[in-house]
């Protein structure tokens with residue numbers, strides 16, 4: 163044990179003068195006292211035999227997504243599933259079944275991955291259903307501004323779901339990821355509509371086969 | 377141990393003499409050096425550019441027990457600034473080589489290496505250190521350590537912070553000619569989460585721009601990284617630490633850049649864009665590390681008043697520093713104590729929710745609260761699928777839902793009417809005999 167007498171003296175002096183010591187210095191002082199009793203602490207720890215299972219640490223992203231999920235307000239065309247159980251909200255699936263527009267009747271699944279630094283960073287969203295869409299490529303990458311360049315921490319999971327629903331109601335040919343689909347939508351909207359119907363019925367469009375969704 | 381003559385002369389000038397600038401309670405004595413050399417255990421996280429500097433500075437400042445943790449191996453591109461490494465060390469773990477080299481050069485110091493990810497160590501590993509030094513380039517890693525250290529905080533029954541549970545952290549960061557050093561006393565000064573806004577968000581380009589109208593070398597690199605990888609290497613997970621993966625991205629980016637008549641794609645730019653790193657400058661690391669090591673020395677010995685609490689450094693035009701006292705976020709989801717409530721130890725979750733709803737302090741803020749504890753959702757108001765799964769918990773005892781710990785814990789409360797997460801620190805009242 164190395165608790166030294168000068169320190170005890172110091173304690174008394176510091177306590178007498180406490181009002182003149184600001185919080186940070188006071189804290190540092192306590193930390194130093196703790197350092198001095200390190201040996202004793204180590205002895206205690208050895209006796210008690212520390213260990214035990216590690217506590218599961220919650221990331222800021224986990225805490226924030228809890229809030230987002232608990233406040234979800236899903237339209238009747240949308241549902242959510244948690245493939246990893248009710249306590250893992252960092253990855254989930256959103257299913258959208260548009261009831262109007264080009265994609266009416268189709269079922270489209272999106273996977274959401276929430277980063278540990280959410281909402282400082284945007285969620286990673288991929289479309290798991292192969293779809294003929296100007297803003298979604300055949301690998302499921304989604305071009306939605308709020309998922310990347312326009313993401314802000316004030317946005318939420320709800321905002322992204324609205325954004326995805328909107329993509330099906332109003333595909334945007336000016337910001338394409340699927341170049342061919344965008345071109346058709348721009349030049350021949352009726353042909354685009356026919357292509358979408360064909361794709362979601364399980365046919366070939368532009369040499370690519372699409373799964374049957376209706 | 378044979379010691380160089382005058383080895384600790386400068387340190388002793390700080391520790392053996394009184395002065396006007398010393399911290400409160402500082403009493404000059406030889407035991408302070410003994411404390412540094414024998415009792416104080418310091419952890420350095422990261423053995424890169426900043427980590428090498430930190431290890432050297434701490435060892436030469438008299439710290440005798442240092443641990444270093446890093447998951448990386450040495451790359452040839454590190455050698456210009458990570459001065460503890462030599463060409464024949466390439467491929468070896470940074471932590472181990474750094475530890476060995478410090479012990480060779482500074483007699484009497486014990487450096488223990490940990491070649492692993494920070495998440496692989498359990499909570500008790502981090503608890504054993506008196507000071508944690510961060511020499512990291514990732515916000516994610518900082519945030520992880522922050523959550524570990526904040527979880528150590530305990531409070532007295534009267535609501536006061538138990539100072540013995542504070543684990544001081546000294547954080548250094550550098551980006552080119554800019555850097556910062558900060559001291560975090562969790563629960564007292566702002567933690568990383570309190571000041572997350574200090575870190576700029578990652579630059580992201582619109583996917584459609586990358587796919588259709590690339591205009592810069594970075595656009596070409598990001599296209600290959602985000603889109604082409606998935607198309608050409610189906611099912612393979614991209615690993616930014618794999619040199620082969622990085623080389624592939626680089627080569628494909630060069631091809632794409634040629635196609636769009638863009639010049640300037642280099643291997644180091646590829647690494648920079650993909651890993652979101654800015655070129656490191658050795659002098660910035662040295663300056664930031666020196667400030668950090670000095671703060672560690674102050675925390676351990678009180679030989680001078682500690683920094684309050686954030687120093688920024690800009691070395692582009694001369695040497696400019698500015699120190700700011702940032703404020704804690706009183707509602708921080710990591711370091712705030714939480715609003716204390718006391719409930720009976722037989723209380724069910726439903727009764728606890730009712731108590732919250734009837735509490736004057738929350739009345740205007742809560743309508744339909746959802747409750748979670750650590751990683752477990754105890755009760756979720758939405759979506760219906762989770763409400764159904766968690767509804768049976770309402771009848772269960774809160775004490776058992778909180779792991780049966782009679783000293784209680786912190787519940788996270790979410791509610792539409794709340795701006796953020798409400799932290800409620802539950803304590804359980806003793807048996808009937810007190811009433």
Ligand SMILES: [Zn+2]
Nearest residue numbers: 567570708711
């Ligand atoms: Zn905080």
